[in-house]
Amino acid sequence: MRWLLGVACLLLLVPASVATEQPNFVILFADDLGYGDLGCYGHPTIRTPNLDKMAAEGMKFTNFYSAAEVCTPSRAALLTGRLPPRSGMCSNTRRVLFPDSAGGLPADEVTLAEALKAKGYTTACIGKWHLGHLPEYLPMKHGFDSFFGLPYVNDMDRVPDKGPKGRPAFFEPKVEYWNVPLMRGDKIIERPADQHTLTKRYTEDAVKFIRANKEKPFFLYLPHTMPHVPLFASKEFAGKSPRGLYGDVVEEIDWSVGEVLKALREEKLDRKTLVFFTSDNGPWLQFNEHGGSAGLLRDGKGSTWEGGMREPGIAWWPGTVPAGVTTQEMGCTMDLFVTAIKLAGGEVPNDRPIDGFDLTPLLTGKGKSPRDTMFYYRGTKLFAVRHGPWKAHFITQAAYGKDAPVEHDSPQLYHLGRDPGERTDVAKDNPEVIKQIKEIAAKHRDSMKLGEPQLEKLIPAEKK
Amino acid sequence: MRWLLGVACLLLLVPASVATEQPNFVILFADDLGYGDLGCYGHPTIRTPNLDKMAAEGMKFTNFYSAAEVCTPSRAALLTGRLPPRSGMCSNTRRVLFPDSAGGLPADEVTLAEALKAKGYTTACIGKWHLGHLPEYLPMKHGFDSFFGLPYVNDMDRVPDKGPKGRPAFFEPKVEYWNVPLMRGDKIIERPADQHTLTKRYTEDAVKFIRANKEKPFFLYLPHTMPHVPLFASKEFAGKSPRGLYGDVVEEIDWSVGEVLKALREEKLDRKTLVFFTSDNGPWLQFNEHGGSAGLLRDGKGSTWEGGMREPGIAWWPGTVPAGVTTQEMGCTMDLFVTAIKLAGGEVPNDRPIDGFDLTPLLTGKGKSPRDTMFYYRGTKLFAVRHGPWKAHFITQAAYGKDAPVEHDSPQLYHLGRDPGERTDVAKDNPEVIKQIKEIAAKHRDSMKLGEPQLEKLIPAEKK
Numbered sequence: 001m002r003w004l005l006g007v008a009c010l011l012l013l014v015p016a017s018v019a020t021e022q023p024n025f026v027i028l029f030a031d032d033l034g035y036g037d038l039g040c041y042g043h044p045t046i047r048t049p050n051l052d053k054m055a056a057e058g059m060k061f062t063n064f065y066s067a068a069e070v071c072t073p074s075r076a077a078l079l080t081g082r083l084p085p086r087s088g089m090c091s092n093t094r095r096v097l098f099p100d101s102a103g104g105l106p107a108d109e110v111t112l113a114e115a116l117k118a119k120g121y122t123t124a125c126i127g128k129w130h131l132g133h134l135p136e137y138l139p140m141k142h143g144f145d146s147f148f149g150l151p152y153v154n155d156m157d158r159v160p161d162k163g164p165k166g167r168p169a170f171f172e173p174k175v176e177y178w179n180v181p182l183m184r185g186d187k188i189i190e191r192p193a194d195q196h197t198l199t200k201r202y203t204e205d206a207v208k209f210i211r212a213n214k215e216k217p218f219f220l221y222l223p224h225t226m227p228h229v230p231l232f233a234s235k236e237f238a239g240k241s242p243r244g245l246y247g248d249v250v251e252e253i254d255w256s257v258g259e260v261l262k263a264l265r266e267e268k269l270d271r272k273t274l275v276f277f278t279s280d281n282g283p284w285l286q287f288n289e290h291g292g293s294a295g296l297l298r299d300g301k302g303s304t305w306e307g308g309m310r311e312p313g314i315a316w317w318p319g320t321v322p323a324g325v326t327t328q329e330m331g332c333t334m335d336l337f338v339t340a341i342k343l344a345g346g347e348v349p350n351d352r353p354i355d356g357f358d359l360t361p362l363l364t365g366k367g368k369s370p371r372d373t374m375f376y377y378r379g380t381k382l383f384a385v386r387h388g389p390w391k392a393h394f395i396t397q398a399a400y401g402k403d404a405p406v407e408h409d410s411p412q413l414y415h416l417g418r419d420p421g422e423r424t425d426v427a428k429d430n431p432e433v434i435k436q437i438k439e440i441a442a443k444h445r446d447s448m449k450l451g452e453p454q455l456e457k458l459i460p461a462e463k464k
Numbered sequence: 465m466r467w468l469l470g471v472a473c474l475l476l477l478v479p480a481s482v483a484t485e486q487p488n489f490v491i492l493f494a495d496d497l498g499y500g501d502l503g504c505y506g507h508p509t510i511r512t513p514n515l516d517k518m519a520a521e522g523m524k525f526t527n528f529y530s531a532a533e534v535c536t537p538s539r540a541a542l543l544t545g546r547l548p549p550r551s552g553m554c555s556n557t558r559r560v561l562f563p564d565s566a567g568g569l570p571a572d573e574v575t576l577a578e579a580l581k582a583k584g585y586t587t588a589c590i591g592k593w594h595l596g597h598l599p600e601y602l603p604m605k606h607g608f609d610s611f612f613g614l615p616y617v618n619d620m621d622r623v624p625d626k627g628p629k630g631r632p633a634f635f636e637p638k639v640e641y642w643n644v645p646l647m648r649g650d651k652i653i654e655r656p657a658d659q660h661t662l663t664k665r666y667t668e669d670a671v672k673f674i675r676a677n678k679e680k681p682f683f684l685y686l687p688h689t690m691p692h693v694p695l696f697a698s699k700e701f702a703g704k705s706p707r708g709l710y711g712d713v714v715e716e717i718d719w720s721v722g723e724v725l726k727a728l729r730e731e732k733l734d735r736k737t738l739v740f741f742t743s744d745n746g747p748w749l750q751f752n753e754h755g756g757s758a759g760l761l762r763d764g765k766g767s768t769w770e771g772g773m774r775e776p777g778i779a780w781w782p783g784t785v786p787a788g789v790t791t792q793e794m795g796c797t798m799d800l801f802v803t804a805i806k807l808a809g810g811e812v813p814n815d816r817p818i819d820g821f822d823l824t825p826l827l828t829g830k831g832k833s834p835r836d837t838m839f840y841y842r843g844t845k846l847f848a849v850r851h852g853p854w855k856a857h858f859i860t861q862a863a864y865g866k867d868a869p870v871e872h873d874s875p876q877l878y879h880l881g882r883d884p885g886e887r888t889d890v891a892k893d894n895p896e897v898i899k900q901i902k903e904i905a906a907k908h909r910d911s912m913k914l915g916e917p918q919l920e921k922l923i924p925a926e927k928k
Contacts, residue, residue: 035506039790042506042759044499044526044774045881052790056520062508241879242792242853289882293760295506310508326503326516328706389706417509417706418753 014112016167022119022217023317024273025259025340026210029223031071031128032252033135034283034340035310036295037227040409043293045242046250050258051277055314058275059325059363063416064313065332065374066281069399070304071153072130072455073377074280074333075223079131080144081337081348081356085380088451089131091381095302096455097130099156103454104132105142110349112337113143117444119346124209125149126202127223132454138186144221148184148205151441154195154225156180178230195232198225199249203256207263214267221282222260224253229290243459246300247292259317274343274363275316276336286400286439287312298422302399304376304383306391315363322365329369330386335359351449352399373440380450381405389417392437410434486583486681488737489804490674490724493687494717495535495592498747499774500759501691501714505870507757509706510714514722515741519778522739523789523827527880528779529796529821529838530745533766535617536560536594536919537841538744538797539687543575543595543606545801545812545820549844552915553595556843559766560919561594563620567608567918568596574813576801577607583810588673589613591664591687598920602650608685611657612648612669617688618696619695619880620644621720637785642694659696662689663713669718671704671727681808686724687744693754699853710754725780738807738827739780740800746772749863762886766863768840768847769886772857779827786829794850799823817911836920837904844914845869849905853881854894856901 012338037043040060067077072095082128084090087109092262097103098366098391105111125147133140133151140147157179166237182193194316206222226232226249233248237255241247257277264270283292284308285300294300294307297372301308313331314320334356361367374391376384383405392411397403413427413434425433501507504516504524531541536559537548548554551573561567569575578586586612589603597615598883602609646657670686690696690713697712702718702872705711721741728734747756747773749764758764760773765772775920777795779785798820805812819839825831838855840848847859847869856875861867878890879899891898 035508036760039526040504040506042500044503044760044884045792047790047792048789053788056788062503243884244879244882247882288888293885296500296508296757324520326510326513328509381693415708418708418711420707422510423755424502424752460743 013240021053021272022121022344023070024218024220025116025221025344026264026267026273026275027078027336028257028275028277029127029221031224031226031228031279032281032292032301033227033250033279033312034294034300035037035293035297035307035312036293037283038312040313042295043243047241048250048254050254050261051312051314054257054261054275054277054316057318057323057432058314058316058321059327061315061331062326062328063330064278064311065160065309066106066279066311067334069304069308069376069378071280075130076105076331077316077355078280078336079105079113079221080109081354082109082352083334083355083375083377083448084433085377085448085450086353086355088454090377090379091453091455093458094455095379097132097152099133099152100459101132101455101457102134102459103457104134104137105158106451106454107141108258112340113219113221114216115143115341115346115348116344117143117145119344121344122213122216123221123225124218126205126209126344127221128153128225129223135143135186138183140186146185147210149182150180150193150198150225151225152180153228154178154180154193154198155228155229157192158422171365195225197228197234197360198232198233199252199256203259206256206260210260210263211267212271214269219340224256226250226253227292229284229287229291238404244289246292251290271317271319273317274321274340276378277312277314277316278333279311282311299399303397304378304393306416306420308399309376317363321363325365327362329362330371330374331359331369332356332371332374333363335371338362345348362464375444382441383439384443385444386416387437389415389446390433390437391422392414392427392434392441394441403449411437433460466677475924481908482756486808488582488684488733489684489808490684490687490728490737490739491542491800492721492724492739492741493591493685494741494743494927495688495690495692496745496748496756496765497691497714497743497776498756498758499761499765499771499776500757502748502776505776506759507707510711511705512714512718514718514725515776515778518721518725518739518741521787522778522780522785523791523797525777525779526638526790526792527794528742529773529794530743530775531797533745533768533772533840533842534559535744539594540569540573541819542744542797542800543569543577543685544573545576545798545818546573546816547819547839547841547912547914549841549914550817550819551594552918554841554843554920555917556845558919559843563597563616564923565596565921566598566923568598568601570915570918571600571605571608573606575606576804577603577683577685579607579805579810579812580808581609582609583808584681584682584683585808586677587685588670588682589685589687590669590673591685592617592689592712593687598891599650599821599891602647604650610649612671613646613666613687614644614662614689615647615655617692618642618662619659619693621656656711659689659694660702661698662696663716663720664698667723670724674724674727674733675731678733683804686819688720690714691756693751693841695749695754706837710756711771714756735781735783738780738785738804741776741778741780742797743775746775760885761860767861768842768857770880770884772863773840781827783891785827789829791826792837793826795823795826795833796820796838798834799835839908842869846909849901849908850880851901851904853879854897854901855880855886855903856891856898858905
C-alpha cells in the first residue's frame with residue numbers, strides 16, 4: 001500500500017499546466033484607438049469586419065484597460081506587468097520618450113518576451129517600440145529575437161517647411177514632414193520611413209514570422225504605428241472609408257488583423273494560439289477628425305477619465321476562449337503579461353511587485369476575472385481608483401493643455417455600471433464607498449516605490 | 465403561332481412576387497431606446513445577448529432612422545409610410561397626443577395593418593398605441609384584428625401625492641403615480657396598469673399570437689412601453705443589470721426579443737418571417753440615468769440631431785436576410801411600410817405621397833438601399849435634410865426646454881461619415897453641397913401639403 005500512496009503523492013505534485021501544450025501568443029496593439037472606433041463597439045462608419053468576426057469567434061471585453069493614459073508608460077506596463085511608476089517609465093513633465101531622450105526601459109525589468117524566451121519561445125516585435133531608442137534599450141536587449149519597426153512615435157523628428165504635401169491640417173502650419181527612422185534589428189533601414197505602407201509591411205512581416213515559426217511556440221508582439229497621427233494609409237485603403245482618412249487607417253488595421261488570423265488558420269495554429277487585440281490608450285480627441293472616438297465614455301488620450309484608458313479588448317483562441325461572449329469582467333494589459341507567462345508554464349517574477357492578474361479562468365470560460373480594482377496613474381501620480389463598479393477621482397485634469405491638476409480633498413465618485421459616461425458625481429450619497437476606496441488607495445500608495453525616472457533623461461547636447 | 469405569343473404575353477403579365485409565399489412580419493419597436501443602448505451597438509454595461517445574436521444572424525444597420533424625434537409622429541409615420549406633417553400627426557406646440565387630446569390618426573390614412581389585411585394577413589397590435597385613444601382612433605379602427613396595450617404613454621394620467629413608493633427621482637417631487645389604462649380591444653381591463661409586468665405580458669401575448677397564427681400570414685406590431693420613463697421591470701429583471709433600472713428594463717426587452725424569435729423557430733416560421741427591431745426616437749437624456757445613450761451621436765429624443773432620430777435597426781429573416789452583415793446603407797421606419805406591402809404582394813397607396821422606399825434589395829443582399837435622403841421634421845417644420853453623407857441643419861433647437869428655434873440663413877453642414885457626432889460645421893468649405901441640399905429641401909417643401917392638425921384638438925371641458 002505504501003508504494004501506492006507514494007505514486008498518488010507524486011501525481012499530486014505534477015502541476016496541471018505541464019500537461020498542456022504551450023500556446024502561441026499574438027498581441028495586436030493599436031495606437032490611440034478609441035473605445036468606440038470598431039464596428040463591434042458601435043462605430044457607425046468605420047468598417048471592421050475582421051475585428052467584428054474575431055469578436056464573434058471570441059470574447060469581447062467592455063471593461064478592458066490600458067495601464068496608462070499615454071504611449072510610453074502604457075507599453076512599459078504591458079511588457080512588464082507592472083504599473084509604469086515602478087519602472088520609472090512615466091513622468092509628470094515629459095509624458096513619453098522623445099528622440100532626445102537618453103532613458104528607456106531599464107535592463108533589470110523582466111519583459112514578457114524575456115519570460116517567454118526562457119520557456120523556449122521565439123519572440124518578435126514588429127511595429128512601434130517607444131521604450132527607448134538608444135542601442136541599450138532596443139527590443140533585442142529586452143528579449144525579442146527580432147525587431148522591425150519604428151523606435152518611437154511617427155509624429156516625431158519633425159522637419160519644418162519640407163516634405164510631401166498632404167499633411168494633416170492639425171499640425172502647426174510650418175511642420176510638414178516627419179523624418180522618423182524605420183529599423184530592422186538595431187539598424188536603420190529607411191529614413192524617413194514611408195508611413196503609407198507601414199501597416200502593410202508590418203503585416204507582411206508578421207505573417208512571414210508566423211509561417212516560419214509554426215513548429216515551436218512563439219510570441220508575436222505587433223504594436224501598430226497607426227492610428228496615431230499623422231495618419232497614413234496604403235493606396236489600397238486611402239480614400240475608401242466613409243470615416244475619411246482616420247477610417248482608412250483603422251480599416252487597414254482591421255485588414256491586418258484578418259491577415260494574421262488567416263495565416264494562423266492556414267498554418268493550423270488557430271487552436272493553439274491566443275490572440276489579443278487592444279490599444280495603448282484612448283483617442284487623441286484634440287485632432288478632431290484625425291482622432292478617434294471613445295463612444296459614450298468621457299474624454300480620451302492623456303486623461304484618466306474612462307475614455308483615456310478603457311479600450312476595445314478582444315480575445316481569440318478557437319476551442320479554448322468561448323465564442324461570441326461579451327464580458328463585463330475587468331481586464332488590463334498588465335494581465336496579459338501574467339496570463340501568457342502562466343499559460344506558457346513560465347515564472348512570473350516574484351522578486352518585485354507585479355500588478356497583473358492571471359485571466360486564464362475568464363478566458364477559458366471557467367471563471368471570473370481576478371481583477372476588481374484599477375489604478376489610474378497620470379505620470380507618477382495616482383489620479384483615480386476603480387473598485388468594482390465605483391471609480392473615485394482624487395485628481396482631475398484636462399487631457400492636454402495648460403490646465404493645472406485639481407486635487408479633490410474628497411474624491412469625485414462615479415458608478416461606471418449605471419453611469420459609464422462619468423456624468424454624475426455621486427460622492428455625497430456614498431460615503432462608505434469613498435471610505436473603502438480611500439483605504440485601498442492609501443494601501444496602494446504605501447506599496448508604491450518609484451523606479452528611477454527614465455523620461456527626464458536627455459541626450460547631452462554635445463552628443464546630439 | 466399566335467396562341468403561343470398570347471401565352472408568352474400572359475406569362476409576362478404575372479408579377480414575380482405572386483410566385484413567392486407571403487412572409488410574416490414582426491415589428492419590435494422600443495420606446496426612447498438610444499442608438500448606443502445595445503451590446504452590439506457598443507453599450508458597455510447593458511447586456512443584450514438576444515439582440516446581439518439577432519444582429520449576428522441578420523443585418524445590423526448603422527444608418528437607420530425613426531421618422532420623427534418624438535413618439536406620436538414617429539408611430540404615425542411607421543404605420544402610414546408618410547412623413548408626420550402629411551397626416552397632421554405632429555405639432556409645434558403639443559408634441560404628442562395626451563389624455564385630453566381629441567385627435568388621432570385620421571381614418572383616411574392607410575395603415576400597414578390595413579394594407580396587409582387586404583392581402584389576407586391576420587394583424588395584432590400588442591403594446592403602446594399613442595395614435596389616438598378615443599374609440600374612433602383605436603387600433604381596431606386602423607386595420608388591427610386585436611389590441612392589447614396602453615392607448616398612450618406610461619408617464620401620463622399623473623396623480624400627485626398618491627401611489628406606491630419607489631418613483632424615479634427625476635419626476636417632479638409631487639408626482640408619484642401614473643393612472644394609465646391597460647386595454648384589450650376597445651375595453652379598459654386594468655387601471656392603473658401594473659407597469660412592472662407590461663413587457664412580460666406583451667411578450668406572452670405576442671408568443672400566443674404567433675403560435676395561434678402559424679398557418680396563415682400575420683403581421684405582429686409589438687411597440688413596447690419601455691424603456692420610456694417611468695421605468696418598470698418585472699421581478700425577474702429588477703435589480704439585475706449593472707446599468708441600474710434602465711438596464712433592467714432594456715434587458716427585459718432583450719429577453720422579450722429572444723422569446724419572440726424562439727417561438728418563431730419552434731413553430732418553424734423563422735424562415736418565413738421578417739422581424740425588424742428598432743425604436744421610435746432617441747434617448748430621453750433629460751432623465752439622466754433613467755434615460756438611455758445615443759453613443760457617439762449628438763443629443764437625443766426631441767432633437768433633430770442624429771441622436772434624436774438615428775436608432776438601432778436589426779433585420780432578421782434566416783435564409784433571406786444575409787447573416788452577420790453590418791450595413792451603412794440608409795433606412796427609415798417608413799421604408800418598413802413599403803417593404804412589407806411589396807413583399808406581401810400588396811398595393812402601396814398611389815393616391816397620396818408616400819415617403820418610404822422598398823428595402824427588399826438591401827434586405828435580401830441583392831442590392832443597395834434606394835434611400836439616399838432623410839428629412840428631419842420637428843413638428844411641422846423641416847429642421848434638417850440629409851443627402852448621402854451630408855446633413856444640413858436649417859433650424860436648430862435644444863431638444864427640450866424654453867430655447868427658441870434658431871433659423872440659419874445658410875444652414876450648418878456636417879459630414880456624417882467623417883463626423884458622425886456632428887461636431888464640426890463644414891458649411892463654409894462646401895458651398896456646392898449646401899446649394900444641392902437647398903434645392904432638395906425647396907423641392908420637398910413644395911411637395912408638402914400639411915394634413916389637418918390632430919395634436920391640438922382637445923376634448924371639450926364639459927366632456928372630460
